[in-house]
Amino acid sequence: METITKQICRLQGQVTSLQSGLNPLPEALFQEEDGAIRLRIKAAGHALMASLRCNGESLVDAQIDAGGEALLEVGALPAGQQVLRLHCQVDGALAPVVTHIAYVLSGDLATFRHERQGDPLVDAIGELLEKWDLPGGVMASAQEKGEIQSTAIGWADAAAGVPLNENHRFRAASLGKVITTASIYQLVEQGSLSLDIPVAEALGMSDRHAAVFEGASIKHLLRMSCGVQVDSATGAPSPLEAGTLAEKPDLHSIVSRDWLEQVLDTAQRHFTPGEKFDYHTDNYWLLGRIIEQVSGISYADYVIRNIFQPLGLNDICLATTFADGRHPDEVIYHEGDCPPEAPQAAMGVEGMVPAPYQRVMPIRDAMGGWLVTAAEMVKLNQHLTDLAPSLVNEASLEGMLGREGAAPMPTEWYYGDGLFVQNPAGRGLTPQLVWWHFGLVPGCSGLLARIRGRHISLLVNGAPVKQNIFLATLWRVVLKAVGR
Structure with a gap:
């Protein structure tokens, strides 16, 4: 060594x-x-x-x-x-x-200092990352049907002095919610599922659990208006080998009924379904279990076969937990000013760990467990609307992005199905249509968007404590840079 x-x-x-x-x-x-x-x-x-x-x-x-x-x-x-x-x-x-x-x-962390590159968007993002003392990021973008261009700035491992490149992989976090959404809509198009089916029916809940989810449909899960919160980490089996704490080779198992029942035991109802918007990421964990119930295979296997492989995206995989078990092209996640945290119970350890390595990543599958490049996220975005083969048909896409069915919000934007949406018309695939989603887990943040026909993905291997302020600032910077 x-x-x-x-x-x-x-x-x-x-x-x-x-x-x-x-x-x-x-x-x-x-x-x-x-x-x-x-x-x-x-x-x-x-x-x-x-x-x-x-x-x-x-x-x-x-x-x-x-x-x-x-x-x-x-x-x-x-x-x-x-x-x-x-x-x-x-x-x-x-x-x-x-x-x-x-x-x-x-070793000491290398400081990121942005050198202007003449691209308004890259320079705006680079200056923002420098201001927030983040190690770096990879941005990919493309016009509607255009070739994807990627730019890497900063450090993949700031202590080792390893620079980022366009092939580095990051945790997708909530950028992956659109992947789960597309999977649900594919099953609807096949006639295997309806968005109006009650969540309790889709998951075969007992009367006790069904009472908590009364009135909640699959559409409510997609729109973050379910009104019920669960803790998907409860009862989760460890994805690590007991004796070595190494990552298990097969992370694609269907969630057991016992694990699902323990998660449902944590369910707490907070409001009537559809009454308001409440971003609760575990809604999408439940959607992953519905995909398993309907398809008969694990969520990961369904997505790989029906979303990734048709697009030639054969290298996307589920993220792992430990830094020394990461993918060869995966970045190091920098905790920045985030304090250490206690690890999730499924890790099978006790103590304190750096915040980016606190979560057991494979159990987050449908709500953000994928490991991706920025270019792969742009390609997925393109195949929602602009490139064939389309992940979903036009009617499905309009349903995903339409205001109908969205929780009431006092803003011009709203939460569609797995994406934030701004569309003055409220429906249809208009030129003014904008969609986006942020991704955020400790040590990693990102953005996926389509603005004025331009697809953009940004992945950053750092996340500040004041994460909401950072993401709001990032969105303003991106909108200004693309001239909207």
Whole structure:
């Protein structure tokens, strides 16, 4: 492993595995001292061999007697975001297990300074990212049926000094809601589904759960006016291998009935369906389960076969959870001024982690779990309306974007099906039609839009604490740059 001497390291968080199977667990504490990382271990109950590893390679090993202690000096690390895994093996065990994990930032973060490129939109976005101290982003754009142009600015990994390029992948977050919407409309076009079907019927709910969702239809889920909130992370199985905490190879399983029932147990009704707009991202998790019920295959498999593959988008996949298990082309997500957070229960660990790595990404599938490039999002956008094969027919697209059925809003814009929409006519595919959606998870933000016939996608590997102010400012900057 290549190392850099005198590399300053910062401890960002550490967790203890709850599923290693080792009992009792050794006591382990990572410490940051004078820019270096140390690990104190105490063997509890039995002797063990401890090995601290980074990217699969051993950093330091120690044999510790039962009840004994050891202080491990980590030494130099490669620059960048690093994940240190403590592997422990007791006598008689067939293999070591991961008991503790630490997140370490090695090296100083490179600062992004935008150099003007002569493109009004790229320059406007670059100046905004610099102002908000974000590491960088990739923007792709195209006219209605035109060729997609991509521009990368800033850093994929600001600590390692790795620049962004147009092939880097990001978490799509809520930009992916239009993917779920298109899937629902395809099933409607096939005659397999109706938007007026009650949510309770579509998901085969018990009377107890159906009472909470009374009056709520699939259309209400699409329009964010369901009036019911659920927590889709409740009861979620871990997508990680128990002993190694590595990502499982198959993330495309249909959600079990037990998991769905536990999620429905969290349902709370807040208002009459259709009464008002309430952006609740888990609405789209429920839509993913409806797609599974109707199609008989997992949400991910349905989307890959019916949305991505017909367009030749064969590299889009579900995002993973740990930085060291990410896709080879995936960026590092920078927490910026976001504080550490407790990981979701499905991760099977306890402690604190950097905010961008707090969520278990595969369980977010239908509400924003995809890993994409900016160009791929533009291509998806083009195939909604301007390019064949169309993901949905014209009648479906008009239904998606029409004001009819939208929750009452005192604005000229409204929430359609998986997209924010501005259309003075309220219906039809008019020249004035604008649609967009923001994407936001800790450490990642983005925008997908169609403005005056121009398709735009922006993916940023950072997100500030004042996220709503940033996104509102981003939208104003984009509208001004494209001359609207």
